[in-house]
Amino acid sequence: MQTYSYLGQSPALRQQRQAYRHGLPACVCAHPSIPFIHRRLSAAASFAPNAAPAGAAFQSNNALDQKPLALAPQLILSNLRLFDGQTLELQKGLAVQIDQGRITAVMPVAEIPADATVMDCHNKVLMPGLIDAHWHSLLCAVDQMTAMMADPADLHLIASKEAERTLLRGFTTVRDAGGPSFSLKRGIDMGLLHGPRIYPSGAMIAQTGGHADFRMRYEVPRADGELSHTERAGVTCIADGADQVLRRVREQLMLGASQIKLMAGGGVTSLYDPLEGLQFSDAELRAAVGAANDWGTYVMVHVYCARGIQRAIKAGVKSIEHGQLADEETARMMAGEGVWWSLQPFLADEDANVQHDPRSKAKQQQVAIGTVRAYELADKYQIQTAWGTDILFTPAHLPHHGRMLSKLTRFYQPLKVLKMATGDNGRLLQMSGMRQPYEGELGVIRPGALADLLLVDGEPEQSLDFLEQPDQNLLLIIKDGKIYKNALPA
Structure with a gap:
């Protein structure tokens, strides 16, 4: 992403300010109030994506229009340990397929098609979004x-x-x-x-x-x-x-x-x-x-x-x-x-x-x-x-x-806590019934559920301390089948 020098330190801006004070034409972006507005907005609502490899988190050619990355069709996440939001243990030897914003399959690794597009998760833990x-x-x-x-x-x-x-x-x-x-x-x-x-x-x-x-x-x-x-x-x-x-x-x-x-x-x-x-x-x-x-x-x-x-x-x-x-x-x-x-x-x-x-x-x-x-x-x-x-x-x-x-x-035991903030909370959301704003299950990893996923660097069977440092320990954030953060090795 491009970086820009602070607005108030630009020599051109100082010249335009002088023009403004003397009633001469000047670009409105050089109005004396702009640095103040910039500081206030930056202080109240600043946002910078987490550091990630090139081509990894938000993507855009416009610094004011950040966009998440779309996943490849029928992408398969493999080489992972799975917490599915329901079972109080981590499952191994499974892969998760995502397509058009949904989880379409949870399959044994041995059943991954030879021509599939696969993302290597480096044996980290895949879990539902919180x-x-x-x-x-x-x-x-x-x-x-x-x-x-x-x-x-x-x-x-x-x-x-x-x-x-x-x-x-x-x-x-x-x-x-x-x-x-x-x-x-x-x-x-x-x-x-x-x-x-x-x-x-x-x-x-x-x-x-x-x-x-x-x-x-x-x-x-x-x-x-x-x-x-x-x-x-x-x-x-x-x-x-x-x-x-x-x-x-x-x-x-x-x-x-x-x-x-x-x-x-x-x-x-x-x-x-x-x-x-x-x-x-x-x-x-x-x-x-x-x-x-x-x-x-x-x-x-x-x-x-x-x-x-x-x-x-x-x-x-x-x-x-x-x-x-x-x-x-x-x-x-x-x-x-x-x-x-x-x-x-x-x-x-x-x-x-x-x-x-x-x-x-x-x-x-x-x-x-x-x-x-x-x-x-x-x-x-x-x-x-x-x-x-x-x-x-x-x-x-x-x-x-x-x-x-x-x-x-x-x-509670760590995985029971994690289940509470994923699968259990997802069941609570389903009570909205006819007022349900999203079609599909949340908080679980199974076919048909919405593809809101996290890949975490931690040992949730032992501790949930990894949640206290999301910048470091959340390696992959997917919502609705789109990548908002990818800190996996290139």
Whole structure:
């Protein structure tokens, strides 16, 4: 890729600046504000592909139009160890064929046709692309003040560049748990931007004073029909009463939500509501579930406490987000009803979302204690458990995305953790039913599945530490049958 000298150091630019000050004609690219704009955009949304051999990652003859490499037709990946997203062991002696964005065959090496196009994987581990089941595409790379106050266009610009970095960390799919990610998803799907597949929830639906009511105190009460800044931006929407909930759910489905996100209990970052507080009545929850069911999909709810989880399950909710304050009775109910428990490793450690208010810090500690108990209960009752990070308003933690998965080896064997972030999360995504945005299985390597793959330099039977350094250890990143990174020897 070509490199360019910094705009503000060009002698020609200095001459054009002088012309501009004296009212003489000058190219608009020499406007005095350009270096400032360049610095701001570079700082907020810089992106450089990982170093790779010539002809390896993104390819383009235009520095502003990077493109992934298309795979050869019916390409076969061979000389590998296979983790298929389902089996809790690495398989040897197999090869994987990819064609037109799908896995078309998993075959013994001895059956590779003599005239096949083969890529040598150097005995590294081939696995499905990672899936983060609780992600905020528009809210992960900005601090809370920016998210609450910025021009929404700024959030989208920053998110588009963070999406590229997310993909290059090995996350080929995310379930967006709240925020206006519809345009970002469309841009990625159309090939205008690079990033993971997105399962969007749209705006987080909250009651007045609920976890996603981000209004300032001076904005209460509000006039009928008046929307707050975050509502206009599509980050959240406030609904009180079953009729309003029904309308807001239908609006998000109309915009393209693959599932619906409601706030059914208090949160750590919100200041108005207690962590154990219940939000949304039975009737309001049933209205949301009914509307989602009518569109062939499901409702996921943010909630921590046992009473809130039980209320949501009785209303028909299919995915509990967080839930770290669940008790034995609640865990048995989740197992019996086949509800998913979407857990995050909230351990109040170096990867915890930054909290400044003492009340939020206290709630964060309470959740951290509950996290250890939650994983124990999930394992004891064999609850369908999903994994996600919920990195929120803390951009400094994004480079450690993979570490938040590898630390789960504290609770599970490494391959079981890897299965949770691939095959298990892929099954959760299938619950979108008629709202499924992508045709084909994700998180597994078997015929018919979508070709989202990673080739990793690591020993996942022993440790997942290799995920903590994706630049070094992710050798091959394939999404939809296209190569976004290739660091294999030429």
